[in-house]
Amino acid sequence: MKVITARKYGTPEVLRLEEWETPSPKKNEIRIKIYNTSVNSADWRLRKPDPKLVRLFFGITKLRQPILGGSISGVVDAVGENVxxxxxxxxxxxSTGLRMGAYAESICLPESSVITILPKEMSFPEGATLPFGSLTALDFIQKCNLQKNQTIIIYGASSSVGTAAIQLTKHFGAIVTAVCSKGNFELVKSLGADFVMDYEGFHSESHNKTYDVVFECVGKSSIPSNLKHLTKGGVLVLVGASFKDMFQAAWISLTKKINIKFGPIAETLENLNFLAELTKNGTFKVVIDKSYPLEEMVEAHLYVEAGHKKGNVVINITV
Structure with missing residues (x-):
């Protein structure tokens, strides 16, 4: 089978196309012929690595798992005897979770993984791009205990997590302000944002409004600039927090009793099925910006790392 490997940390050019033996499923595993995967911020941050502390968890000198990629869609083509x-x-x-391995034509996963049946209303590209941003957004929203008619401002609203967060917070009844570049205003409004502003507007001195939830998706605004717009008793969400941000957030939470959510998310089958239901009934839409063949993974990483994508980038593996 064809795979894309990252044999060492570095720029997108470290990604290589290789031929590997197709795996066979163990007793409790299924083998999936992968039709699509996606490229997201977690992928390029692991590849880079960014932050460098990634090495402590995924390999000091090189990645222990050289095949990146955490979300898949495809067809089961073999099952273990206990499945x-x-x-x-x-x-x-x-989602393949921390196992990764999605940049390949086939993968074996335990049947207990965060995988479920693809609804007939969803395409394979939609199935492959939904898990990362949407599961992340949903988990953080649940941690906020968001209530109907609460106000939320989403910074980086045209990102993978941001486009999901707009739709999910609207579904839960929030009043949503989206922060993104002016070229993406129509996109975020089409997803349900009640108000829009650009980044300059967010950081301007005239912007003195506060919100029940400040939802920072992309790790590009400082904690003080976000806290400036947080209602007393509100929740600050730092989706793309660096380790420095996490330490700062933990200290502020401890000393100032401000509710700040950050860190790894919990990917659950329950949440994946919830998102599938919303997509089936038309409440939720997966935003896809660009698609690339597996052989153009370097170009896909370059595009995603540049930070200007709208929603998700899909990789076509099986045509």
């Missing part, structure tokens, strides 16, 4: 949830021919989508 009961899936059968050959099932169309599925979901």
């Amino acid at each position: 009961t949830k899936f059968q050959v021919g099932d169309k599925i989508f979901g």
Whole structure:
């Protein structure tokens, strides 16, 4: 099978196309012929690595798992003898989690993984791009205990997490202000944002409004600039927090009793199925910006790392 590997840390050019032996599923595993995967911020940050502390968890001198990629869609083409949830021919989508391995034509995963049946209303590209941003947004929203008619401002609203957060917070009844570049105003309004502003407007002295939730998706605004717009008793969410931000946030939470959410998310099958239901009934839309063939993974990483994508970038593996 074809795979894309990162044999060492570095720029997108470290990514290489290789031929590997197709794996066979263990007793509790299914093998998935991958149709699509996606490229997201977690992928390029691991590859780079950014922050350098990534090495402590994923490999000091090189990645222990050289095949990146955390979200997939495809078809089950083999099952282990103890598998009961899936059968050959099932169309599925979901997350590979910390196992990664999605930049490949096939993958074996335990049937207990965060994977589920792909609804007929969803395409394979939508299935492959939904998990990362949407599961991240949903988990942080749940941690906020967001209530109907509360106000939320989403910084980096045209990102993968941001486009999901707009739709989910509107679904839960919030009043949403989206912060993005002017060229993306129409996109975020089409997803349900009640108000829009650009980054210059967010940071301007005339912007003195406060919000129940400040939801920072992209790690590009400082904690003090976000706290300036947080209502007393509100929640600050730092999706793209650096380790420095996390230490600062933990100290502020401890000393000033401000509720700041950051750190890894919990990917659950329950949340994946919830998102699938919203997509089936038309409440939720997966935003796809660009698609690339597997062989153009370097170009895909260059584009995503540049930080200007709208929503998600999909990789076509099986045509």
